[in-house]
Amino acid sequence: MARMKFICDAERCIECNGCVTACKNEHEVPWGVNRRRVITLNDGVPGEKSISVACMHCSDAPCMAVCPVNCFYRTDEGVVLHDKDVCIGCGYCSYACPFGAPQFPSQGTFGVRGKMDKCTFCAGGPEAHGSQSEFEKYGRNRLAEGKLPACAEMCSTKALLAGDGDTVADIFRTRVITRGKGAEVWGWGTAYGTAEGKKS
Amino acid sequence: MMRRLSLTSLAMAALLGLAACGEKPQEMNANGVKQDNAAYSGVGQSQYVQSGWSAGDKGSWEKQLKTRAQYGQNDYTRIAAQPK
Numbered sequence: 001m002a003r004m005k006f007i008c009d010a011e012r013c014i015e016c017n018g019c020v021t022a023c024k025n026e027h028e029v030p031w032g033v034n035r036r037r038v039i040t041l042n043d044g045v046p047g048e049k050s051i052s053v054a055c056m057h058c059s060d061a062p063c064m065a066v067c068p069v070n071c072f073y074r075t076d077e078g079v080v081l082h083d084k085d086v087c088i089g090c091g092y093c094s095y096a097c098p099f100g101a102p103q104f105p106s107q108g109t110f111g112v113r114g115k116m117d118k119c120t121f122c123a124g125g126p127e128a129h130g131s132q133s134e135f136e137k138y139g140r141n142r143l144a145e146g147k148l149p150a151c152a153e154m155c156s157t158k159a160l161l162a163g164d165g166d167t168v169a170d171i172f173r174t175r176v177i178t179r180g181k182g183a184e185v186w187g188w189g190t191a192y193g194t195a196e197g198k199k200s
Numbered sequence: 201m202m203r204r205l206s207l208t209s210l211a212m213a214a215l216l217g218l219a220a221c222g223e224k225p226q227e228m229n230a231n232g233v234k235q236d237n238a239a240y241s242g243v244g245q246s247q248y249v250q251s252g253w254s255a256g257d258k259g260s261w262e263k264q265l266k267t268r269a270q271y272g273q274n275d276y277t278r279i280a281a282q283p284k
Contacts, residue, residue, distance in 0.1 A: 001262045076238060083234055126234035130243025143239040146250035146264045153272055163269035164262070171274040178276055 002165040003059065003078025004121050004143075006152070007172055008052045011179075012159035015040050015050040019151035019160050023054075026122070026150040027139025033103040035119040036151050052151070052160045055080065055101035055119035063093035063102060077143070078165075079121040084137050087115045121162070122149040 015038050023029065023036045036054035057080045064072040064080065071086035072093075093116055094102040105114040124141030127134035134141060142150060152162030161168045240262070242255025249255075253264035270277055 001265075073236065075236060081236065085234070123239055124236075126236040129237055129239075129241065130246050130248075140248075141239075141243060143265075144237075144241065144243045145246065145248050146242075146253050146261060146268075148265060148268055148272070158273050158275055161269075161273050163265060163273070167266050167269045168273075171269070174274060174276050 001077060004057060004123075004163065005078070005165040005168050006054065006056060006121075006149075007161050007168055009159045009161070009172065009175070010049045010051050012157040013038070013050040013052060014157055014159070016156055018154050018156050019052045022150040022154035023119070026142070027120075028135075029117070029139070030105055032106050033117050035101075035103060035117065037100075052155075053099050053101075054151070055097075055121070056099055057119075057121055062096040062098070066092045066096040068092060073126070075123060077123070079123045079143075081120055081123060081125055081138075082116065082118070083126050084115045084117075089113050089115045091116075119149075122147070 040050040042048045122142035125138035129144040149162045240258045253260040
């Protein structure tokens with residue numbers, strides 16, 4: 001196995017926010033914390049593009065590099081996780097992360113800014129797998145249940161792919177080769193026609 | 201007798217005072233990040249566990265995830281796999 005990776009196909013994402021909802025429901029994420037978000041560029045303009053963003057589980061994660069208490073660790077599958085019992089909620093990771101993945105609850109025992117919360121690739125945290133304490137701190141551990149992240153599995157258009165990097169790359173490669181490289185097969189062109197289509 | 205008693209109480213007070221000097225280790229990350237078990241070790245008895253692989257067997261876990269990814273996310277292979 002290579003490393004666990006996400007990839008979002010901007011040609012397929014329809015900004016339904018199904019991934020966001022699946023994540024919030026699966027892990028019972030509180031208000032104000034969004035482990036996953038859908039970002040839309042040129043919203044409302046024909047040809048708008050959306051992409052679903054969460055922690056990308058970087059191979060050289062900047063959050064790990066800047067954490068002053070060294071609460072991050074990487075699993076054998078390449079999933080970047082953190083220990084909430086060690087985290088002090090300083091927020092350095094949120095400044096370092098290029099994806100805005102680290103989230104901070106605005107209420108709780110740690111005052112205004114609580115301990116950091118982020119996407120776990122549905123791999124839980126450093127508690128006993130499937131335990132109540134793991135669920136309360138980090139959410140469900142779907143990987144240990146033999147499943148893939150809920151966001152990708154619930155994606156209606158399969159824009160969001162998750163899994164072993166080799167498998168995800170294989171799926172995406174097949175898709176690109178089959179459909180062509182742009183929006184001529186999927187997306188705007190399919191739904192509303194293309195300039196070439198109008199001519200013929 | 202009185203002297204012995206006062207000496208004992210003095211020793212007790214000194215012991216109590218010394219005990220107050222004890223403190224927890226303050227090194228950063230003194231206890232370290234907890235060790236996480238491998239994902240393929242499974243979650244034990246749970247109704248949510250996907251069947252088709254055995255906990256603790258890394259090979260079967262990887263195969264399960266690969267099969268699940270291909271079946272659930274690769275619509276081209278699903279289309280090809282459909283009976284005509």
